[in-house]
Amino acid sequence: MFAVAITILVFNLLPIASSSAHSLSATTLLHDWPAYLAYVVSFLTIGIMWLNHHTMLSAVSRVDRPVLVLNLLLLMGVVAIPFPTALVADHLNDGDAGKVATVTYGLVMIAIAIGYALLWMYLAAHQQELGARRRVRRPRLSTVRFTAGNAGYVSGTLIALVAPVAALIIFGLLAVYYLFEHLPAADADDDGGAE
């Protein structure tokens, strides 16, 4: 589902090809930069969510029904990402419409972040029944990280009320931040557990 959702993002670019039917030029192509920026931000975001999701679920050796239900709710948000991406791609430069689009984008991200937090908390609370392959730590660092990420998305959503372009860049930087900073530590943990 991550693979399909991330690939669907390109559909937000395809209208650029057909709408500029009679006057395609480098200028008209570049004029649609919000669509490219939205593509990059959402691609990195879904990509990092995918890696995190894999890391999270590989921590346990079996799943029970609540995990499946929480996971389904989480994926309902992830699969919807192409929609706020399309809103941002089409409206980022449209004044108030750009604000509505970027705030919607942020709200979807916050909903997904809450979904991750719920799934993680459930995994941490039931790690023994779920045959945790390594210790899933609940209270300390993980929580700090989740809180930091959520705070980032909440801040970005608030900023979107006044500066949608800045907000979109913040959402992109959050993805880059998670890509380079947070999960390597989790991976180091992994290796530590494996050795």
Add this chain to the structure above:
Amino acid sequence: MFAVAITILVFNLLPIASSSAHSLSATTLLHDWPAYLAYVVSFLTIGIMWLNHHTMLSAVSRVDRPVLVLNLLLLMGVVAIPFPTALVADHLNDGDAGKVATVTYGLVMIAIAIGYALLWMYLAAHQQELGARRRVRRPRLSTVRFTAGNAGYVSGTLIALVAPVAALIIFGLLAVYYLFEHLPAADADDDGGAE
């Protein structure tokens, strides 16, 4: 195929982004609530079908040609779900058109439910040849559950003739009901068999 079909549901949201080209506001976004409701209902429905399908086929250790054929017919219905979802998303508030859309939605669900029943009955009848990993019980509780589910979809389809919004909510509640109530029992069965 479930993964792709469930992800395709977001395509019913994408036109919202482009159709509101010059006047996107929180109001216009919320005005399209039938599309969001249809997305949630269909996502949960396909999700629960996916889990059930996995549970059903994992009960046997091999499949024969009739299983593949019945499965293909079943999937032909599941893959079509984005179509009645689009009908409901576009027409739920359109008076008689909303009724036509929701009745069509219900009829597709009934067709899929019949497909599941046929596959299940075949698996139950041939469980020995198919190397059943646990006893696939035909007569009692399973049949009651299938009948209950089908009765729910038939009732919803009849209600759609007069109250399409209520019918769509019933379809959503049926998915939630299966999510929390029915399969956990089947899973408990699983564990019983595994231990």
Add this chain to the structure above:
Amino acid sequence: MFAVAITILVFNLLPIASSSAHSLSATTLLHDWPAYLAYVVSFLTIGIMWLNHHTMLSAVSRVDRPVLVLNLLLLMGVVAIPFPTALVADHLNDGDAGKVATVTYGLVMIAIAIGYALLWMYLAAHQQELGARRRVRRPRLSTVRFTAGNAGYVSGTLIALVAPVAALIIFGLLAVYYLFEHLPAADADDDGGAE
């Protein structure tokens, strides 16, 4: 790729939902029966191709570069099936346009059938290098079957020149025929080899 291609077929139904924006009724829904018929025929066709493809490639225990290249050419035809399906869905009742659409459909099927024949002939000719799990019989029955199938698609394409609806039904019956008649024998072979 089969899973994605078969799921994409539903995109030929989605325009029905949006095009009938203000006048959806049971009549307008049924008026688009060519789209539903094309969906069913193409779904069964891709489904049966999927099963055959799986059976064919599972006959060998490794693949070499020519197999990958032939397979890629074959899949280039399979992935294109939603295009002639869309032609038929949109034009079946349009007089000469219906003939053009159905002939195109038939030509794509013939191209795919040739692709299958080439892949099968290569597998049969190199079964020893490819570690065939069972004897891949080249000369006799398989060839007869391929020839019969191709003859069916050629006949259907010729009939499409005068009677497009009849041709589409023939393409559907060919899929049903393969579903029930041809591969069960191959499967029986399988079992014979496995025991």
Add this chain to the structure above:
Amino acid sequence: MFAVAITILVFNLLPIASSSAHSLSATTLLHDWPAYLAYVVSFLTIGIMWLNHHTMLSAVSRVDRPVLVLNLLLLMGVVAIPFPTALVADHLNDGDAGKVATVTYGLVMIAIAIGYALLWMYLAAHQQELGARRRVRRPRLSTVRFTAGNAGYVSGTLIALVAPVAALIIFGLLAVYYLFEHLPAADADDDGGAE
């Protein structure tokens, strides 16, 4: 993701079916030959990238975080291929627009080629930590090949400035060249390593 991206290419053909709503004929179908040519070129290109990607990553027995990040950036380019494909399909015959479309196509290919080179260089430099299954040779032949491929895409992009059709054919020939010439040698390496 390769499977989904390659299947999405057919979406560039679907508008042909609906746009020619009232006048579909063999002539109008053939008039859209740029769309078919773009489909074939991009299908072969993604297909060969898929095979190369599989060969490249199967050379190591585990991946670390930088590999995942580089891989994500690479896939961000591959998944975008349907967009320049759509540009070419819609504009190849449009004079200057055709040049813009084909140059964009070439630039995306160059970006992807750089992504492959970076991933390959990282794998070669860290092959011991990554548990290389066979020797990943950095300096010699591989580099020559990468350079040759990149030179091909750069040349094609420059040619696109004056002759877009010729450039598209060059991009197609590059895919065919890699299909038949380069990777078989790599495969031979594989076999050598496996025996």
